[in-house]
Amino acid sequence: MTVKNTTVIDVKHVFKTYFMDGGNSQQVLKDINFQVKSGEFVAIMGPSGSGKSTLMNILGCLDKPTSGTYILDGQDISAKTDMELAKVRGQTIGFVFQNFNLMMKRTIADNVSLPLIYQNIEEKERYKRAVKMLERVNLQGYQDRLPSQISGGMQQRVAIARALINNPAIIFADEPTGNLDSKTSDEIMDLFTDLNKQGITIVLVTHEDDVADFATRMIKISDGHKVYDGLRKEYSKEKETKC
Amino acid sequence: MLKAILKEAWISIAAYKLRTFLTMLGIMIGVAAVVMMVSAGQAVQTKITQTFASMGSNLIIIGPAEIVSGGVRGGRGLPSVTVADTEALKNLKDVDATSYIMPAAVQAVYGSSNYGVSVRGTNPEFLEINNWEIEEGVMFTDKDVKAAKPYAVIGQTVVDELFGLQNPIGKTLRLKGKPFMVIGTLKEKGDGLMGDDQDNVILMPWTTVRQRLEGSERPQFTNIAFVKASTEEKMESVAKRVEYMLRTRHRLKEGVKNDFTIRLMTEMVEKVRSVGFILSALLAAIASISLVVGSIGIMNMMLVSVTERTREIGTRKALGAPNNWIMTQFLAESILISFIGSFIGMIFGVIFSQIGGMALGYEVPISIWSVIVSVTVAVVVGIVSGLMPALKAMRLNPIDALRYQ
Ligand SMILES: Nc1ncnc2c1ncn2[C@@H]1O[C@H](COP(=O)(O)OP(=O)(O)OP(=O)(O)O)[C@@H](O)[C@H]1O
Numbered sequence: 243m244t245v246k247n248t249t250v251i252d253v254k255h256v257f258k259t260y261f262m263d264g265g266n267s268q269q270v271l272k273d274i275n276f277q278v279k280s281g282e283f284v285a286i287m288g289p290s291g292s293g294k295s296t297l298m299n300i301l302g303c304l305d306k307p308t309s310g311t312y313i314l315d316g317q318d319i320s321a322k323t324d325m326e327l328a329k330v331r332g333q334t335i336g337f338v339f340q341n342f343n344l345m346m347k348r349t350i351a352d353n354v355s356l357p358l359i360y361q362n363i364e365e366k367e368r369y370k371r372a373v374k375m376l377e378r379v380n381l382q383g384y385q386d387r388l389p390s391q392i393s394g395g396m397q398q399r400v401a402i403a404r405a406l407i408n409n410p411a412i413i414f415a416d417e418p419t420g421n422l423d424s425k426t427s428d429e430i431m432d433l434f435t436d437l438n439k440q441g442i443t444i445v446l447v448t449h450e451d452d453v454a455d456f457a458t459r460m461i462k463i464s465d466g467h468k469v470y471d472g473l474r475k476e477y478s479k480e481k482e483t484k485c
Numbered sequence: 486m487l488k489a490i491l492k493e494a495w496i497s498i499a500a501y502k503l504r505t506f507l508t509m510l511g512i513m514i515g516v517a518a519v520v521m522m523v524s525a526g527q528a529v530q531t532k533i534t535q536t537f538a539s540m541g542s543n544l545i546i547i548g549p550a551e552i553v554s555g556g557v558r559g560g561r562g563l564p565s566v567t568v569a570d571t572e573a574l575k576n577l578k579d580v581d582a583t584s585y586i587m588p589a590a591v592q593a594v595y596g597s598s599n600y601g602v603s604v605r606g607t608n609p610e611f612l613e614i615n616n617w618e619i620e621e622g623v624m625f626t627d628k629d630v631k632a633a634k635p636y637a638v639i640g641q642t643v644v645d646e647l648f649g650l651q652n653p654i655g656k657t658l659r660l661k662g663k664p665f666m667v668i669g670t671l672k673e674k675g676d677g678l679m680g681d682d683q684d685n686v687i688l689m690p691w692t693t694v695r696q697r698l699e700g701s702e703r704p705q706f707t708n709i710a711f712v713k714a715s716t717e718e719k720m721e722s723v724a725k726r727v728e729y730m731l732r733t734r735h736r737l738k739e740g741v742k743n744d745f746t747i748r749l750m751t752e753m754v755e756k757v758r759s760v761g762f763i764l765s766a767l768l769a770a771i772a773s774i775s776l777v778v779g780s781i782g783i784m785n786m787m788l789v790s791v792t793e794r795t796r797e798i799g800t801r802k803a804l805g806a807p808n809n810w811i812m813t814q815f816l817a818e819s820i821l822i823s824f825i826g827s828f829i830g831m832i833f834g835v836i837f838s839q840i841g842g843m844a845l846g847y848e849v850p851i852s853i854w855s856v857i858v859s860v861t862v863a864v865v866v867g868i869v870s871g872l873m874p875a876l877k878a879m880r881l882n883p884i885d886a887l888r889y890q
């Protein structure tokens with residue numbers, strides 16, 4: 243893997259507060275700062291409810307910070323309209339979810355090529371690219387089947403192929419192995435490692451140490467604060483501080 | 486892009502065949518009902534127009550007085566206008582011709598066939614006044630009327646029923662056991678407004694009816710008298726003169742009500758037309774209730790669909806779907822459903838109204854209106870019932886949508 247010196251993610255003083263019905267509010271992210279360089283493989287860890295998904299949603303341009311700035315690939319995301327955010331999601335980012343989120347009634351090729359529809363790409367071309375992308379995740383020949391006919395690990399690979407189809411600079415994955423057994427989970431992580439070697443920046447959230455071990459860098463969140471940011475292999479509980 | 490949206494919409498609704506079909510059924514029934522009602526209304530209008538057109542123009546029709554008791558109309562009084570009255574009216578200014586009907590309902594017999602027929606005693610002008618024509622043979626003359634000749638001019642139904650394929654001219658048929666010679670046949674008129682058979686008729690001199698069928702003790706009253714004005718514009722003034730003359734002849738004092746009624750054909754046409762129009766508008770309005778129900782069905786299904794597909798919507802948005810794409814797709818789904826439903830409904834509506842028209846002997850026009858109504862309905866219903874669900878889908882926050890279980 244080659245880490246270049248270009249910054250793709252720049253998070254500065256990001257706060258996120260959820261305002262609930264009835265006037266209650268909850269501050270979930272508290273002054274988060276970090277940068278990710280092109281080609282990095284980052285694992286975000288932390289206890290349940292610490293704000294990992296909240297952070298991922300902001301990084302993935304699905305949500306905006308309450309305050310602070312987020313610059314993705316040189317663009318200030320905090321200032322963009324919904325329409326522009328949709329464009330960024332479709333062109334710069336690939337998303338992988340814990341529960342795959344495939345359309346069960348549509349073929350695997352339809353699922354993989356879904357993001358291309360929103361880039362106004364012709365149906366034939368979409369299919370061609372889906373077939374190619376399935377080869378990349380070792381699912382050649384599965385294009386015309388339905389997701390229900392394949393295993394969970396394969397479904398997640400379909401989802402990864404879908405995330406890759408727009409040639410994104412970054413892939414965000416929120417607990418991509420959360421629904422898989424450890425063997426399948428290793429296969430998926432091997433795939434991410436391969437993709438990372440090909441130069442794609444990967445940021446994933448995980449609970450599991452084994453999964454985090456595939457990453458080089460680790461960011462730990464606790465109660466909305468960043469408490470560790472460094473090499474994964476150098477991490478130890480004692481090194482945690484609010485940073 | 487529109488093509489891709491339509492395709493996505495189509496695949497989505499095709500994925501739930503039964504549900505989509507049942508939803509379409511509501512719109513199908515609604516549109517079919519509206520098309521059928523509009524067709525029925527048009528068929529009746531056409532019929533009315535044709536019938537009146539064939540009845541002769543500039544006619545003033547004089548009938549018995551209406552009986553009014555306690556403010557309630559109680560049917561018709563006794564005939565009061567005599568043949569002599571009618572003959573006198575002929576001399577009024579701007580009157581072209583007059584005629585009258587002295588009816589008798591009897592059985593007509595020829596050989597072994599017999600048939601219930603409407604016999605009308607009248608004068609030769611009857612044909613001109615009512616726009617009737619002779620098919621074969623001749624009409625009786627004023628001379629025949631004076632001499633009360635036992636002549637009959639018969640309608641096509643009578644020809645068919647009594648004579649079949651034989652030529653009836655010169656043959657003798659019997660009414661109440663008395664012989665009458667067929668001297669002419671009438672051109673076919675078709676059914677009247679009420680579905681009555683206008684060809685089941687025998688015309689003969691009124692004097693003949695009086696002497697041979699009714700017995701001469703019956704006074705010379707007519708059931709209905711016709712006055713033909715020279716032009717449509719003169720009808721009003723002629724009607725006034727007719728009223729004046731009849732009141733004078735009947736010696737009605739001032740303040741005494743007319744013992745007859747006068748109607749202008751033009752007024753009757755208008756009245757019947759407007760009743761027909763109101764009736765068909767009413768039918769269409771009732772039928773469109775089923776359209777409203779159908780569109781509520783679509784809205785309901787689309788709302789369920791948006792809720793069910795919350796995760797799908799979230800995923801699509803996370804993968805780059807702009808909000809307006811999502812909205813357009815859901816709108817396209819409801820429009821497709823209502824469009825296809827309307828189209829099928831229109832076809833069934835046209836087919837059923839043609840079948841119905843054939844069964845009832847009405848000529849039902851296949852109108853451009855059916856198409857316009859259905860297409861308009863399709864688009865309007867699709868948009869109206871799809872808008873709320875589509876907006877709901879559009880406004881879904883992708884994060885909430887992805888968290889939705
Ligand atoms: N949309 C929301 N509205 C209100 N509160 C929310 C919302 N999303 C998350 N929260 C709250 O914010 C906190 C952090 O949630 P988040 O999902 O980011 O945690 P997490 O670290 O991803 O946890 P897990 O490991 O269980 O996935 C939780 O207390 C959660 O209840």
Ligand SMILES: [Mg+2]
Pocket residue numbers: 294295296416
């Ligand atoms: Mg989470």
